[in-house]
Amino acid sequence: MADKHLKHRSKYTLDRQIPGAFEGETITRRRFMTGTAHTAGAIAATAFTLPALGFAIGPIFKSTPHHWEAVGATGMFSDTNYVPVVLTVSPNIGEAGKTTVYVRKFNPEIDTDPYDKGTPYIAISSRCAHLGCPVRWVDAAERFICPCHGGVYDLLGRRVGGPPVRPLDRFYTRVSGENVEVGPRFSVNSELRRFSPRDPGEPVDGIGQYLYPSRPGAQKL
Amino acid sequence: MPRLPKLPAPPLPPPLREPPPRPGQANGKGGPIEEAMEAGITVVDWIDERTSLSGAGRWLLFRKVPKGTNWFYTLGSATMFAFLSQAVTGVFLAMYYRPDASGGAYESIRYVTNEVFLGQFVRGMHKWGSSVMVILVFLHMGRTFFFGAYKYPRELNWVIGVVLLILTMVMSFTGYLLPFDQRAYWATVVGVNINGTGPLLGPYLSDFLRGGSEFGATTLSRFYAIHMLLLPGAIAALIGAHLYLVAKLGTTAPPWQKPVPRSEELHEAEV
Amino acid sequence: MNQQQKEQYLREYSVLKAQGKPFFPYAVAKDSIMACIVMAVIIAMSLVLGAELGSKANPTTTTYVPRPEWYFFFLFEVLRVIKPPSLVPLATIGVPTIGMILLFLLPFYDRKPERRPERRPIATITGIAVIAAMAYLTYQGANAGSPTAIETPTPTAVVQAGGATRGEFEAGKQVVAQSGCLACHKIGENGNAGPGPNLSHIASRLPRQGIARTLVNPTAPMPSFKNLPPKKFQSIVNFLSQLK
Numbered sequence: 001m002a003d004k005h006l007k008h009r010s011k012y013t014l015d016r017q018i019p020g021a022f023e024g025e026t027i028t029r030r031r032f033m034t035g036t037a038h039t040a041g042a043i044a045a046t047a048f049t050l051p052a053l054g055f056a057i058g059p060i061f062k063s064t065p066h067h068w069e070a071v072g073a074t075g076m077f078s079d080t081n082y083v084p085v086v087l088t089v090s091p092n093i094g095e096a097g098k099t100t101v102y103v104r105k106f107n108p109e110i111d112t113d114p115y116d117k118g119t120p121y122i123a124i125s126s127r128c129a130h131l132g133c134p135v136r137w138v139d140a141a142e143r144f145i146c147p148c149h150g151g152v153y154d155l156l157g158r159r160v161g162g163p164p165v166r167p168l169d170r171f172y173t174r175v176s177g178e179n180v181e182v183g184p185r186f187s188v189n190s191e192l193r194r195f196s197p198r199d200p201g202e203p204v205d206g207i208g209q210y211l212y213p214s215r216p217g218a219q220k221l
Numbered sequence: 222m223p224r225l226p227k228l229p230a231p232p233l234p235p236p237l238r239e240p241p242p243r244p245g246q247a248n249g250k251g252g253p254i255e256e257a258m259e260a261g262i263t264v265v266d267w268i269d270e271r272t273s274l275s276g277a278g279r280w281l282l283f284r285k286v287p288k289g290t291n292w293f294y295t296l297g298s299a300t301m302f303a304f305l306s307q308a309v310t311g312v313f314l315a316m317y318y319r320p321d322a323s324g325g326a327y328e329s330i331r332y333v334t335n336e337v338f339l340g341q342f343v344r345g346m347h348k349w350g351s352s353v354m355v356i357l358v359f360l361h362m363g364r365t366f367f368f369g370a371y372k373y374p375r376e377l378n379w380v381i382g383v384v385l386l387i388l389t390m391v392m393s394f395t396g397y398l399l400p401f402d403q404r405a406y407w408a409t410v411v412g413v414n415i416n417g418t419g420p421l422l423g424p425y426l427s428d429f430l431r432g433g434s435e436f437g438a439t440t441l442s443r444f445y446a447i448h449m450l451l452l453p454g455a456i457a458a459l460i461g462a463h464l465y466l467v468a469k470l471g472t473t474a475p476p477w478q479k480p481v482p483r484s485e486e487l488h489e490a491e492v
Numbered sequence: 493m494n495q496q497q498k499e500q501y502l503r504e505y506s507v508l509k510a511q512g513k514p515f516f517p518y519a520v521a522k523d524s525i526m527a528c529i530v531m532a533v534i535i536a537m538s539l540v541l542g543a544e545l546g547s548k549a550n551p552t553t554t555t556y557v558p559r560p561e562w563y564f565f566f567l568f569e570v571l572r573v574i575k576p577p578s579l580v581p582l583a584t585i586g587v588p589t590i591g592m593i594l595l596f597l598l599p600f601y602d603r604k605p606e607r608r609p610e611r612r613p614i615a616t617i618t619g620i621a622v623i624a625a626m627a628y629l630t631y632q633g634a635n636a637g638s639p640t641a642i643e644t645p646t647p648t649a650v651v652q653a654g655g656a657t658r659g660e661f662e663a664g665k666q667v668v669a670q671s672g673c674l675a676c677h678k679i680g681e682n683g684n685a686g687p688g689p690n691l692s693h694i695a696s697r698l699p700r701q702g703i704a705r706t707l708v709n710p711t712a713p714m715p716s717f718k719n720l721p722p723k724k725f726q727s728i729v730n731f732l733s734q735l736k
Contacts, residue, residue, distance in 0.1 A: 141715055383592070393561065
């Protein structure tokens, strides 16, 4: 019915007999003022919302420079057992920015996966790949055990039980002089293929790597 | 000439008469108590003349609650009272708190707990008040659910109530990072990562909450700002809307309560 | 509810309201008394339970057992119960979101005019079931132990034997707890249910030698414990062969 009504109406205000209409005018002054009020209000509201929003989500896009940290002399680490070392991942907040990393020398008998070739040391993160609880290395069982929701990982950090969605994250390592240095973190899928670091709970197998994209700020080495 | 008896003066026309004493002014000057009451009445009158708040007050307070209203109907106001208690104790805790992840946060809470006069008491009230508020919110919702009070015409109020329930849970979640002890830290790590497991948007949401890809210097201040500025404002505004709708639509009667005297008449109307 | 039912409700409600009492002071008096009770409870809890402050946040810990505040235990337990990794997003985001959406939309899919709980059996039973499930999950979550502690009571046979047997049993309990067995096995109320079998009554299924053999030569994915010091190995076998 509304359409029918519109059909009969001319778009010129003059034709619609509106008092004070000008030749060729298509919008009434009332409609123009209503539109102005809405637009001006929207611009004013956006003017404080957008900067605030950008301010809040800005840090997502900030990329952090890679940083390498010496964690101990090369002689400290064996190729059959892990040694926990403390690493700074978030500078300027003291103790709260550190994390524990389990380090072991590369062992060609255990680390048979092609992706590990050329890695001098295996450094495994202590953050559970389920939701980030602190896993502990239990030497007797040769397992990483998570105290929260029952995640269990084997010697290489691959999941053996519980809900974790991918193996434990790892860190790049290199030898500099006498020292072992640990660099940025990366995630691995169940075949130990490397991916840019993800948060716990985000699978990287199959479609998972696209459903949980890596962040603009986090780059692979 | 004999003096004529003096005639009584004619009564003054009403506009010239002295106004009759107002209540409280009975004998010209009253005692100090009467004067104080008078001053109070004057102030209230002055405000009411300029705001017309007395109408709103009458509307809010002297509306009727239906027959059969019982103690179950106090759960909502009890929840609001717990919120007020949280707001007040929270303001005073904020006077001592420093959202500083490098040690200041924990130190300031330790200081409040151990050194400040009544510090442990006020912090305890805030901490346990959150538990009490969560319980009361759930009880209030349970009452509304089992009494069918979310049905017509109160659907919108139920929706607002669910938002308030969620905000209360988010409030308690953001609150317990602030002491920055072990439980606080790990619960936050897990909570933020739970947000990260949402496909596509999850990773960005957890980055937004942390203010970066790792738990960093701004994470604590983010949680602090959300906990003490964003959420209390939202909760207070929604409580206002919730209350307005309660007053406008009226509280429900218990579902078993039937209008007794006119029930037959109503049954006829049904047929 | 159709238009007629809506009008009927409004009519009945206006009668009930007309028969009611003013909000002030009758309902306000109850509200105020309730507010006093709420404050009394909060103050009593604050005085009795205090405000403990745990040890300072330490992201480098490998021994801390994180647990949430009690009112999140049910969510915590959901995360523990839903084991397959592919269902993790369901446990973390899916179940809570679905629950919230169902809660939000309740007045829009439950549109019948009936309000009495005994005449709304589906709603009432669902409500009670949800409350029971949340209570059960909260209870389970509250009792979820550490993966490196066993709280099973010592069997009466061992207690009666006393002396060295009991000492060995307690020592074995320690070793088993710290060797990570609970990661894959359940012993009493502790440990994870899977991938390994429940060990609470292992001795009634396997003889002593069988337990020792399995520990040395397990089926994958269980690791071999043959590299343990002999004393610790004996402790484990001792402990497990007492679990009848």
